[in-house]
Amino acid sequence: MSGLGYLARRLLRALLTILGVVTLVFLLVRLVPGDPVDVILGDRASPEDRAAMRAHLHLDDPLPLQYGRFLGDVADGSLGQSFRGDRPVSELVAEVLPGTAALALAALLVAWLLAIPLGVLAARFRGRAPDRLASTVAVLGLAIPNIWLGPLLVLLFAVQLRWLPLPGDDAAGLASLVLPAITLGTALAASLTRQTRASLAEVLSRPYVLAAHARGLPPRRVYFRHALRNAALPVLTVGAAQLGALLSGTVVVEKIFERRGLGTLFLNAFFDRDMPVVQGCVLVIATTYVVVNVLLDLAYAAADPRVRLE
Amino acid sequence: MSRPTDSAPARRVRDLGARLRVGAPLVGLFVFLALAGPWLAPADPQAIDLADQYALPSAAHLLGTGDNGIDLASVLLHGARLAGLVALVVVGVSASVGTLLGAWAGYAGGAVDHAVSGLADLLQAFPGIVLNIAILAVVDEPGVSHVILALCVPGWVLYARIARAEAMALRQREFVEAALALGMTRSRVLGRHVLPNLLGPIVVQATSGVGGVVLAESTLSFLGLGPSEGVSWGALLDQGSGVLLRYPHVALVAGGAIAATVLGFNLAGDGLRDRLDPRSAGRAPRKA
Numbered sequence: 093m094s095g096l097g098y099l100a101r102r103l104l105r106a107l108l109t110i111l112g113v114v115t116l117v118f119l120l121v122r123l124v125p126g127d128p129v130d131v132i133l134g135d136r137a138s139p140e141d142r143a144a145m146r147a148h149l150h151l152d153d154p155l156p157l158q159y160g161r162f163l164g165d166v167a168d169g170s171l172g173q174s175f176r177g178d179r180p181v182s183e184l185v186a187e188v189l190p191g192t193a194a195l196a197l198a199a200l201l202v203a204w205l206l207a208i209p210l211g212v213l214a215a216r217f218r219g220r221a222p223d224r225l226a227s228t229v230a231v232l233g234l235a236i237p238n239i240w241l242g243p244l245l246v247l248l249f250a251v252q253l254r255w256l257p258l259p260g261d262d263a264a265g266l267a268s269l270v271l272p273a274i275t276l277g278t279a280l281a282a283s284l285t286r287q288t289r290a291s292l293a294e295v296l297s298r299p300y301v302l303a304a305h306a307r308g309l310p311p312r313r314v315y316f317r318h319a320l321r322n323a324a325l326p327v328l329t330v331g332a333a334q335l336g337a338l339l340s341g342t343v344v345v346e347k348i349f350e351r352r353g354l355g356t357l358f359l360n361a362f363f364d365r366d367m368p369v370v371q372g373c374v375l376v377i378a379t380t381y382v383v384v385n386v387l388l389d390l391a392y393a394a395a396d397p398r399v400r401l402e
Numbered sequence: 403m404s405r406p407t408d409s410a411p412a413r414r415v416r417d418l419g420a421r422l423r424v425g426a427p428l429v430g431l432f433v434f435l436a437l438a439g440p441w442l443a444p445a446d447p448q449a450i451d452l453a454d455q456y457a458l459p460s461a462a463h464l465l466g467t468g469d470n471g472i473d474l475a476s477v478l479l480h481g482a483r484l485a486g487l488v489a490l491v492v493v494g495v496s497a498s499v500g501t502l503l504g505a506w507a508g509y510a511g512g513a514v515d516h517a518v519s520g521l522a523d524l525l526q527a528f529p530g531i532v533l534n535i536a537i538l539a540v541v542d543e544p545g546v547s548h549v550i551l552a553l554c555v556p557g558w559v560l561y562a563r564i565a566r567a568e569a570m571a572l573r574q575r576e577f578v579e580a581a582l583a584l585g586m587t588r589s590r591v592l593g594r595h596v597l598p599n600l601l602g603p604i605v606v607q608a609t610s611g612v613g614g615v616v617l618a619e620s621t622l623s624f625l626g627l628g629p630s631e632g633v634s635w636g637a638l639l640d641q642g643s644g645v646l647l648r649y650p651h652v653a654l655v656a657g658g659a660i661a662a663t664v665l666g667f668n669l670a671g672d673g674l675r676d677r678l679d680p681r682s683a684g685r686a687p688r689k690a
Contacts (some may be wrong), residue, residue, distance in 0.1 A: 112524040121540055121547065231421075231672075235665035237617050239624045240657030243643045247650055339529025344621060348643065358532075359625060362539045374536045378527045 098393055106386045113378045117371050118162050171375065172368035175362075182371035184357060189376075192342050192353035195276065198343075200267050200339060202277030203284055210281075211288025212315065218293060226285055233282030242348035260350035265371040276304045276341045280334050284314055291323040335384055340376050429609075429667025436486025439479035443679050447476040447633045456649040468652045469641050481635040485663070488546065489615040492553045494645030497608045499554075500561025505600060507562070508569030509592050519566070524561045531621060538627050546629040553618055557611075564607055568600035602678045612670030613664040620660045635660050 129137070129145050137145075146152055150161060156382045166171040171181035216224035249256045249271060257268050295301060296319055344354035350356075354373055362370035435442075444464075451471030465474035507518035525533065537552040538544045544552075572578055572594070581591045598671045613649040616635075623636030624643075635656050642653030 109523055109527050112520075113527050116524060116528075120536060139513075141426075149587055231665070231669065236661050237620065237657065237664065239621055240653070243646050243653045247646055247653075251647055258434070297477065298459055331573075335528075336529025338529075340532050343531065343535070344625065347625060358535070362535060362627070365539075367539070370536060370539050374528065374532055377529060377532050381529050382527050402618055 099390065102386055102389055109382050110379055113162065113382070114166055115159075115377065117374050117378075118159055121367055121371065126350075135149065136360070156225055166375065168285040174369050175366045177387060184369060185354065185376055186293055188353050188357050191332060192355065194269060195272055195334050195342055195345065195351065195353060196338055197271035199276035199280065199341070202273050203280035206281035207284030207288055210285045210312035210319065212352075214285070214289040215292035215296060216315070218395045222348050224287070226289060230285045233278045236278070238275050238279065238344055241278060242271070242345060245271045245275060246349075259348065268349075269349075272345045272351060275348065276338065279341070280338060283334055288323065292319055295319045295323045334389075336381055339381055361366070413509055419671040419673050419676055422678065423444045425666050425669025425671075425673055428662055429612075429670045432482065432486065432663045432666060434545060435479060435482035437483075439482040443473075443476035443479040445473040445476045447472060447480040449473065449476075456645065456652065458651060465655050466651050468638065468649075469645070470603055472640070473617060473651065474655050477633050477638050478635070478655065480633040481638065482658070484546070484629070484634055485616045485619055488550055488619045490551070491550050492557055492615045493608050493611045495550075495554050496557030497561045497604055497611070500558035500563075501597070501600070501604050503558065504562030504565030505569040505592065505597055508566035509573055509588075509596050511570075515566070515663075518562060522562055525556045525559050527543045528556065531618060534618065534622060535625075535627060538622070539608075543630050549619060549627075549629050553615060554620075560611075561604060561607060564603050565600050568603060569596050570598050606671055606675045606678060610668050613667030613671070616663050616667070617660065 115393070128152070129142050129149075133145055150158055153161075162172070169182055171185070174181055210226040213222040215223075217223050224264060231330060246259060248256045256270055259271075301314060301319055303312060304318050305311070309318075342353060343358060345351075347354040347356035348361060354376065357379075358370065358373035361367075361373065440615050449469065449472065452461075454471040455469065457463055457467040457471070463473050463475065465478065468474050468477065507515040511532050527567050528536070533556050534552040537555060538548060541548045569592075578591060578595050582588070584592070619628065620634065620639065622635030623634035624640045626637075626640065628634045628636055639653055639656035639660065642649075642651075642656050646653050
């Protein structure tokens with residue numbers, strides 16, 4: 093199949109998935125047993141308030157009409173109106189999105205800085221001390237929950253050593269990003285380490301690497317110019333699979349470190365029963381996930397022509 | 403002849419590999435605590451003793467006390483029961499539903515496969531706990547059953563993917579074709595020949611899956627979305643994080659229990675995978 097055909101097919105699938113996500117988010121709030129008005133107002137609300145809320149939410153309209161209106165809100169980008177304060181959900185999301193993006197990118201950076209050297213060392217010295225160290229780090233990194241790692245890091249670096257600011261210290265600037273990024277990046281680093289090691293170990297046994305060694309190229313050049321480039325592809329895919337963990341991890345990490353972001357907006361909306369905001373956050377997170385996955389797939393296909401032939 | 407280190411049980415333990423040697427006892431401990439915890443607990447986990455708040459470990463309170471003087475050891479023991487119950491039901495339901503749907507999709511192909519794979523793709527677009535939280539958001543007062551439901555809805559997808567891939571490979575194998583050629587019905591072939599042969603990877607996934615569910619339940623409870631009844635490790639960790647600066651032992655105890663459980667099930671899952679599929683073992687034979 094041609095490159096353009098692959099691109100078109102992949103984009104179509106992504107669009108369908110996003111439409112499915114929108115539909116599921118819509119149905120989730122409406123098909124679950126129980127009246128959303130009860131959840132929003134509590135069961136002691138007066139009948140007048142309840143009727144007003146029903147009218148406000150257009151709950152008495154037929155389902156297809158509600159769905160059409162919801163699609164309209166998504167299409168015009170407003171994502172509906174928040175119950176509290178009557179602002180468009182998109183405005184609320186846009187306010188907090190940069191903070192969350194900064195956190196996710198910083199965590200990704202932490203993961204790469206930890207995982208690539210560890211994975212390379214482990215593959216280079218397979219079965220020896222660096223390999224065992226890397227695999228122990230990976231096992232621990234996956235097992236220590238970020239809800240525990242976060243508080244432990246705060247205890248050590250902010251309370252005992254006083255190197256970094258305490259959670260909620262807004263004046264701290266970039267320094268306040270360090271502990272959250274480590275907390276979020278550790279699990280990702282663990283799985284990336286494993287993948288880098290496995291992928292590189294596989295590539296290192298290929299004939300062309302042996303040939304490069306045989307031609308007398310310096311080992312560093314063989315590793316970084318020849319082996320690592322080819323080992324990077326599977327690592328990219330793991331990155332995609334782990335992206336979900338990264339996105340949902342921001343919810344937890346923002347709460348631990350009292351950071352403003354999409355995660356805290358989502359959680360606060362949950363506790364306020366502000367359904368349009370809950371819906372909007374879920375939509376934004378799921379759509380980001382789908383879009384980044386498409387971009388990674390396309391990058392993968394661009395880098396490895398074999399992918400397009402499938 | 404029989405030096406103690408060479409006895410059959412010792413050899414069996416050594417053959418387990420390092421991961422299972424560490425993972426299996428942790429898993430065993432968790433299972434034991436989940437079963438017996440509430441009976442072993444020295445005190446009611448919600449008993450209030452305001453005179454003795456946030457006490458460090460002592461003879462009276464082996465792990466110390468927390469908010470309102472609750473006995474942390476008792477909270478841990480009761481929390482193990484809740485974590486174990488949620489994990490058992492969620493992994494049981496998710497693995498069964500996922501395996502059946504995935505095996506059916508992979509074996510039958512066509513429209514069934516499109517439907518199952520499409521639904522799986524859709525659910526996978528909601529990363530991690532986001533869908534769990536969205537489901538709990540539409541419930542007024544989440545209870546244990548709601549948390550279980552929220553974890554099961556996306557939980558089956560991974561099992562379905564594994565079972566589908568295995569079933570597609572098995573469909574091509576001679577013994578399956580032979581069974582069909584002998585006149586066995588397709589559903590009988592699926593039940594008698596395909597399903598039993600794809601259980602290995604499912605068991606591996608379910609083992610690490612228990613750790614994942616314990617972590618997910620703890621995380622939901624930590625965020626304040628856990629079951630409103632009962633005692634959860636995640637809720638205790640949340641409490642401990644709130645008083646971290648003055649009484650760090652509460653968070654250390656709660657987080658340690660979660661981490662040890664997740665570690666145990668992850669290692670056990672990895673160890674089982676190594677045994678079932680030597681290619682994936684940590685010590686892969688070096689080629690050339």
